[in-house]
Amino acid sequence: MPSSQRRRPTTRKGRPVLTREIIATKALEMAGAQGFRAITMHALAAELGVTVRALYNYVENRRQVIDLTVDLMLDAWNPPPLDPGTWEDSVAAHARSLRALYRRWPRALLVAVDEDTPPTSVHPNRLTNLDRFLTLLRDIGLDTTAALDVHRHLSLLVFSFALMVDHPADRATTANRPLIPAPWLEEHTDLDIPTLREAAALPTPSPDEQFQALIALITTQVRSHLHSR
Numbered sequence: 001m002p003s004s005q006r007r008r009p010t011t012r013k014g015r016p017v018l019t020r021e022i023i024a025t026k027a028l029e030m031a032g033a034q035g036f037r038a039i040t041m042h043a044l045a046a047e048l049g050v051t052v053r054a055l056y057n058y059v060e061n062r063r064q065v066i067d068l069t070v071d072l073m074l075d076a077w078n079p080p081p082l083d084p085g086t087w088e089d090s091v092a093a094h095a096r097s098l099r100a101l102y103r104r105w106p107r108a109l110l111v112a113v114d115e116d117t118p119p120t121s122v123h124p125n126r127l128t129n130l131d132r133f134l135t136l137l138r139d140i141g142l143d144t145t146a147a148l149d150v151h152r153h154l155s156l157l158v159f160s161f162a163l164m165v166d167h168p169a170d171r172a173t174t175a176n177r178p179l180i181p182a183p184w185l186e187e188h189t190d191l192d193i194p195t196l197r198e199a200a201a202l203p204t205p206s207p208d209e210q211f212q213a214l215i216a217l218i219t220t221q222v223r224s225h226l227h228s229r
Contacts, residue, residue: 018050020058024068031069032105036114039065066115073108074123077101082132084139091222092215094133095158099211102162103170109159137222146225154218161214169207178204
């Protein structure tokens with residue numbers, strides 16, 4: 001069934017139509033694929049099919065483009081409601097929402113590495129979503145220190161997972177990348193690494209299966225905090 005909403009035209013009289021939203025959307029696409037260092041005013045203008053001068057009619061400088069881009073990315077992070085009564089499902093849902101965000105724009109996660117200074121403003125979702133997750137953990141019995149410990153561990157694991165597992169898997173022609181590619185082992189037949197060779201022969205779990213193991217790890221950590229009270 002076709003959407004009742006009309007799409008905003010991308011051209012007018014043969015010329016690209018610009019808005020801040022269009023500029024940020026293209027910049028986020030570039031950052032997600034290549035990192036924020038790929039975003040220059042000239043590169044962005046070329047991607048949009050406009051002149052650099054045209055960009056400056058909508059944004060003040062590159063810094064503002066980066067801020068708009070980060071805001072647009074965080075606009076897309078809307079975790080489902082969290083319920084202390086089913087906290088295991090809620091922790092898993094929160095983790096999956098992070099994974100979906102990071103997976104959509106993997107290299108954009110490196111904004112703190114790519115940029116000399118962080119965005120000048122803090123998106124509300126960064127604060128409210130974190131507060132809701134910490135509140136969930138507090139409501140089931142963790143103190144604030146333990147809740148922060150779980151949050152840090154989860155964020156680090158999902159961040160690493162998106163870059164090291166999802167991103168390569170999404171670009172690869174095969175669904176599962178082996179732990180050790182066969183050519184590596186074939187090139188070093190002289191090495192005494194029997195355990196590694198045995199491990200390399202085992203089936204490689206899918207990214208989704210690996211992510212389930214990550215969620216189980218975080219759930220175990222939460223239970224450990226609850227039992228240590």
